[in-house]
Amino acid sequence: MLSLRRKIESGIEQGIARDSIFREYVENREDYEVTEQEADYAFQSMLGGGARSPLNAIMTLCYLMMEHPQWQQKLQAEVDIVVGADRLPTFEDIPNLPIVRAVVKEEVRYRTIVAELGIPHRLDEDDVYEGYFFAKGTVFPDQGHRSILMDKTAHPARWLDPGYPTYREPLTVHPDLQNFTPFGYGRCACPGYDFVERTLVIMVARLASGFNFEKPIDPATKEPAVIEIRYKPTPNPRRLPFACCIVSKGEKRAEIIQKEANNLKFHSRHMLLRRELTQSEDFHQNRDE
Ligand code: HEM
Numbered sequence: 001m002l003s004l005r006r007k008i009e010s011g012i013e014q015g016i017a018r019d020s021i022f023r024e025y026v027e028n029r030e031d032y033e034v035t036e037q038e039a040d041y042a043f044q045s046m047l048g049g050g051a052r053s054p055l056n057a058i059m060t061l062c063y064l065m066m067e068h069p070q071w072q073q074k075l076q077a078e079v080d081i082v083v084g085a086d087r088l089p090t091f092e093d094i095p096n097l098p099i100v101r102a103v104v105k106e107e108v109r110y111r112t113i114v115a116e117l118g119i120p121h122r123l124d125e126d127d128v129y130e131g132y133f134f135a136k137g138t139v140f141p142d143q144g145h146r147s148i149l150m151d152k153t154a155h156p157a158r159w160l161d162p163g164y165p166t167y168r169e170p171l172t173v174h175p176d177l178q179n180f181t182p183f184g185y186g187r188c189a190c191p192g193y194d195f196v197e198r199t200l201v202i203m204v205a206r207l208a209s210g211f212n213f214e215k216p217i218d219p220a221t222k223e224p225a226v227i228e229i230r231y232k233p234t235p236n237p238r239r240l241p242f243a244c245c246i247v248s249k250g251e252k253r254a255e256i257i258q259k260e261a262n263n264l265k266f267h268s269r270h271m272l273l274r275r276e277l278t279q280s281e282d283f284h285q286n287r288d289e
Helices: 002-014 021-027 036-067 069-083 091-096 098-109 193-210 251-279 281-288
Strands: 127-129 132-134 211-214 245-248
Touching: 002 021, 002 036, 021 036, 036 069, 036 098, 036 193, 036 211, 069 091, 069 098, 069 193, 069 211, 091 098, 091 193, 098 193, 193 211, 193 251, 245 251
Parallel strands: none
Antiparallel strands: 127 132, 211 245
């Protein structure tokens, strides 16, 4: 964390640091009532907690799209009908994209670490729950292994079809990731679920708008490769890479994505320039005069 902090601080000094939450903090230090150590822990936990799990979810998306082409078609058809072919999906489209949200919910559910690993919790004081006494130190094993998280069949319909007990209305809001068990339970539950919900939904909508996911051809058999999800056996299991062909849906879509990327670059350069200008002495002198 210290090296990242130094990198950002020196980037700010040289005027080349990109916009980030940490840059905002460093530049407006006096607005925050935290110690340096608390700030370091907060940013470290955002990186530690926020980097691997969303990557796992996006890897699961690639896997599910390759394994279940019928869901890929449904996802793409929804985005194409709601958004059209002339622009990328935006946050305003999200209430109209229940299939996108169902796929996101299923990709977060499918082989989540809570089910694969289990995260037990221990009471740090005596407690009474529904009339039952539990002494300080009692360990509660994670219940994920008994729940819906253990279903190894990917099935986004469970969030969309009124025939399933997991179905909720209205479809402008549900399926969503609120109070969802892959994020854990109780006071230690993941604090990043709101952030990651918005991030994953917009990413999946945009990927569905621009790309097809295809299995690579195995050179030995000349057939589509067999893909497996495997993990590096660490305390917080990391998914091992697998092959996936992510192919543009055509020139027009590629142009739209390129245009959006250029706008983003232009926007960051513009923000940087504006910040440099507003911080320069000339600017303040001229304004005061
Ligand atoms: C698909 C994405 C994610 C999943 C499935 C996920 C899942 C989890 C789980 C299962 C826990 C442990 C909960 C427990 O102990 O019961 C956790 C903790 C945590 N997560 Fe996430 N997470 C995700 C994304 C994020 C993001 C984006 C951030 C931050 C920006 C984040 C930050 C954290 C932090 C700081 C903790 C520790 C909380 C504590 O111990 O009090 N997570 N997450």
